[in-house]
Amino acid sequence: MKVSQFHLATTRETPAEAEISSHQLMLRCGMIRKLTSGIYVWSPLGLRVLRKVENIVREEMNRAGALEMLMPSVQPAELWHETGRWDQFGPQLLKMKDRSGREYAFGPTHEEVITDWARHELKSYKQLPATFYQIQTKFRDEIRPRFGVMRSREFIMKDAYSFHIDDESLQQTYEVMHAAYSAIFTRLKLKFRAVDADSGAIGGSQSHEFHVLADSGEDLIAYSDESGYAANTEMAEALAGIDTAPIASESIQKHATPGCHTIGDVCKALEVTAERTVKTLVVEAEEGLIALVLRGDHSLNELKAEKLEGVKTPLQLADEDQIKAAVGCGTGSLGPVGLPIPMIIDRSAAVLADFIGGANEKGFHNSGINWGRDVAADRIEDIRHVVAGDPSPDGKGTLSLLRGIEVGHIFQLGSKYSESMNAVVLGEDGKAHVMPMGCYGIGITRIVAAAIEQNHDDRGVIWPLPLAPFQVALLPMNMKKSLRVREATEALYTELQDAGIDVLFDDRPVRPGVMFNDMELIGIPHRIVVGERGIDAGEVEYRARNESDNIQVPMAEIVDYLKKRLNN
RNA sequence: CGGGGCGUGGCGCAGCCUGGUAGCGCACUACAAUGGGGUUGUAGGGGUCGGAGGUUCGAAUCCUCUCGCCCCGACCA
Numbered sequence: 250m251k252v253s254q255f256h257l258a259t260t261r262e263t264p265a266e267a268e269i270s271s272h273q274l275m276l277r278c279g280m281i282r283k284l285t286s287g288i289y290v291w292s293p294l295g296l297r298v299l300r301k302v303e304n305i306v307r308e309e310m311n312r313a314g315a316l317e318m319l320m321p322s323v324q325p326a327e328l329w330h331e332t333g334r335w336d337q338f339g340p341q342l343l344k345m346k347d348r349s350g351r352e353y354a355f356g357p358t359h360e361e362v363i364t365d366w367a368r369h370e371l372k373s374y375k376q377l378p379a380t381f382y383q384i385q386t387k388f389r390d391e392i393r394p395r396f397g398v399m400r401s402r403e404f405i406m407k408d409a410y411s412f413h414i415d416d417e418s419l420q421q422t423y424e425v426m427h428a429a430y431s432a433i434f435t436r437l438k439l440k441f442r443a444v445d446a447d448s449g450a451i452g453g454s455q456s457h458e459f460h461v462l463a464d465s466g467e468d469l470i471a472y473s474d475e476s477g478y479a480a481n482t483e484m485a486e487a488l489a490g491i492d493t494a495p496i497a498s499e500s501i502q503k504h505a506t507p508g509c510h511t512i513g514d515v516c517k518a519l520e521v522t523a524e525r526t527v528k529t530l531v532v533e534a535e536e537g538l539i540a541l542v543l544r545g546d547h548s549l550n551e552l553k554a555e556k557l558e559g560v561k562t563p564l565q566l567a568d569e570d571q572i573k574a575a576v577g578c579g580t581g582s583l584g585p586v587g588l589p590i591p592m593i594i595d596r597s598a599a600v601l602a603d604f605i606g607g608a609n610e611k612g613f614h615n616s617g618i619n620w621g622r623d624v625a626a627d628r629i630e631d632i633r634h635v636v637a638g639d640p641s642p643d644g645k646g647t648l649s650l651l652r653g654i655e656v657g658h659i660f661q662l663g664s665k666y667s668e669s670m671n672a673v674v675l676g677e678d679g680k681a682h683v684m685p686m687g688c689y690g691i692g693i694t695r696i697v698a699a700a701i702e703q704n705h706d707d708r709g710v711i712w713p714l715p716l717a718p719f720q721v722a723l724l725p726m727n728m729k730k731s732l733r734v735r736e737a738t739e740a741l742y743t744e745l746q747d748a749g750i751d752v753l754f755d756d757r758p759v760r761p762g763v764m765f766n767d768m769e770l771i772g773i774p775h776r777i778v779v780g781e782r783g784i785d786a787g788e789v790e791y792r793a794r795n796e797s798d799n800i801q802v803p804m805a806e807i808v809d810y811l812k813k814r815l816n817n
Numbered sequence: 818c819g820g821g822g823c824g825u826g827g828c829g830c831a832g833c834c835u836g837g838u839a840g841c842g843c844a845c846u847a848c849a850a851u852g853g854g855g856u857u858g859u860a861g862g863g864g865u866c867g868g869a870g871g872u873u874c875g876a877a878u879c880c881u882c883u884c885g886c887c888c889c890g891a892c893c894a
Contacts, residue, residue: 261843261855262829266887276828286886392818395888510894528893548893566892580894607894727852762854769854780853790853 250719251742252755256293259767269465271701272397274710278771280697287394287402294771295697297718299405302696303384305436305715306407313429315380315409320362322386326352328361332669341389355388360666360688363410367684368672374414377674377684378422382409384693399654399698406694411687414676416663419685423455423661426689430459430657433691438713439700442653444470445480455661459691460653463702470653471635475646482650483552485635486642488596495602499617501586507612510581512545515614519605522546526605527598527618529583531567531575531590534559538567538575542585542594544601547633554632557593582607585624586615592628594620599629654699655692662686710772711794719753720815721745722773724764726780728756738779741789741807748808750815769794775814777807 258279266283267273275281280295291299307317326344329335335342335354343355356362363381371379384407394402409426413419427443434441439461446458458481460470472479480486509515512523526545531538532554539560543549555564569579575590576583584606585592598604605616620626639648664683666672673681697716704711714720723745725738738754745752753773755764768776778790778799788801791810802810 258827258844259855260828264828265823265830268888283886392891393888512893530893532892543893545893551892554892564892566894569894572894583894724853730852760852760854760856762856765854767855778853782853 250753252757259770269396270705271698274701275397289398294718298697298716301716302693306433309429309433310382313425315382318381319383320359322356323353324356324362328365329354332361332666343388343390357387357389359408364666364670364672367412371674374674374676377412377414378418380409380411398694404694407691409689412684416685419661419687423687426659437715442479445484457659458655459657461656461699461703462651462653464652465702466652466654468653468655470651471648473641473646474649476643478641478643482634487631487633487635488640489600491600495600497602497619497622499603501615501617501623503608504614506614531572533561533565533567535561538590540588540590540592541632542592542598543633544598550634576609578609578611582611584608586618594626594629595632599626656696656699657691659689662688709770712772712774714774717774719773720751721775722768723752723754724778726761729758731781733784734779737784744808
């Protein structure tokens with residue numbers, strides 16, 4: 250491709266709306282352009298990258314035995330009523346009506362459509378297991394779209410669905426998909442991790458998320474330094490950290506702590522560290538209120554808390570008035586001793602001795618509190634987020650934390666959809682069997698942004714080769730004046746194309762600096778420069794985007810040299 | 818949904834307080850010079866100042882309504 254025949258539209262300035270690197274760079278490269286909130290146009294340059302991702306995903310899905318198909322974006326409301334999700338899915342579901350008033354949703358996901366398809370198409374256990382997938386546009390009306398295509402409302406997703414005669418078959422396919430996903434991210438040359446995950450609103454039992462690692466990621470992943478354990482911190486089990494029973498050595502004592510409302514205030518006033526304090530959060534229960542007691546330096550994991558018996562779902566913190574009515578004092582002075590509402594104590598808080606907590610009286614805290622002696626610890630649960638340094642839940646090593654961007658998620662759905670939609674096949678026994686299902690998603694558009702988050706510098710994008718819009722940039726120096734340079738570059742351009750190399754020839758009448766900057770901004774992995782000096786020496790100049798030194802290569806060897814580079 | 822901010826040419830912004838009929842940089846067009854890291858000069862094209870209503874002799878500027886966009890928050894007492 251010649252730049253003169255391509256649409257290259259880079260900008261020097263960063264659009265004001267872009268917050269994170271990948272969004273800024275995608276705009277500056279001219280890969281995307283916002284049409285309206287959370288909705289983007291992909292330019293020819295951007296689409297090249299998108300297609301690379303799609304094709305790798307497609308190849309690996311095919312290799313794993315999944316069959317590609319294409320389902321509609323616009324889906325009739327009736328299907329969503331069947332599964333109950335028309336009302337459950339919430340405001341993220343974009344609803345619309347046609348001219349005769351019939352209701353539709355723009356598909357945010359396709360469980361309903363595929364299950365409807367499967368119940369018509371699949372009749373016998375002999376057709377199972379079967380996995381179908383598509384690469385297609387989805388729409389989710391996000392509360393707050395942000396970060397460009399990282400969290401957009403319209404996006405492209407690869408979604409796959411598998412159908413089975415029993416759970417054992419589902420488990421097998423699930424493992425095949427897990428392996429296929431690992432193969433995909435490995436081929437994309439992205440640093441990633443597969444982690445245990447919550448199955449969330451889509452439902453089901455087993456679930457893994459695939460995260461591209463990047464410091465700017467929105468998710469926190471906990472992993473063991475000694476085993477393969479990795480989990481989203483939403484899910485990671487938090488252990489107490491201490492095996493021995495706490496031993497009391499102090500007696501309980503009340504301290505005036507006027508104006509202290511936060512753990513930080515109390516620590517300062519009483520000159521202790523937060524690990525020796527507890528905080529008491531009050532949430533709504535199915536009946537009345539429940540207090541959650543955590544170590545002062547730990548944070549509540551809402552997901553864990555709302556799964557506990559008695560706690561109202563979704564988790565709702567009690568407001569000041571509710572707390573005053575039940576306890577007599579407001580937030581900031583709450584503590585376990587003498588608390589008139591039921592308590593759930595976090596494992597780590599339950600192993601404290603001689604600790605500090607609110608006195609349930611405005612402006613006072615207790616020190617030297619001990620469980621058993623001063624207050625009963627009847628109900629101990631895991632309700633906190635893990636932190637770095639916690640013991641790994643599998644007993645091997647300690648946990649570290651990493652930031653990641655969720656780009657893939659696989660679930661074992663079980664019969665959640667097939668049951669409500671009556672998707673059955675006849676089994677060997679001649680009876681109808683509800684098909685257990687699996688579903689497997691990859692955010693194609695998000696991968697592009699995540700790849701940039703992981704691979705860029707202050708000059709621009711550094712594409713991993715499998716994602717690059719072009720493999721090689723060919724830059725002539727002063728081609729306008731020098732016929733020799735023009736002829737040599739044109740000849741090399743033809744030669745590279747003939748060798749099957751995807752080359753971008755910058756034939757614009759611009760100064761070298763402009764070419765260098767543009768090619769680095771859009772992140773072409775390999776660069777060849779042709780100039781008078783080199784021609785005299787029978788050489789061209791090679792440089793990799795992620796290296797800082799130029800390499801002189803004899804003109805006659807450059808194609809082979811590049812082929813070698815491209816195969817690494 | 819709550820809070821904050823912003824809408825002026827394709828992009829980045831000034832002008833608004835104190836009303837007098839729109840400007841700068843980048844980008845774009847033409848010509849010339851330059852020619853290994855966003856070069857320079859000259860000459861151009863492009864904006865009913867988000868929209869509607871109001872105040873006024875006169876509104877980008879003041880008032881009212883409205884639409885759109887961005888950021889933060891929506892758990893740590």
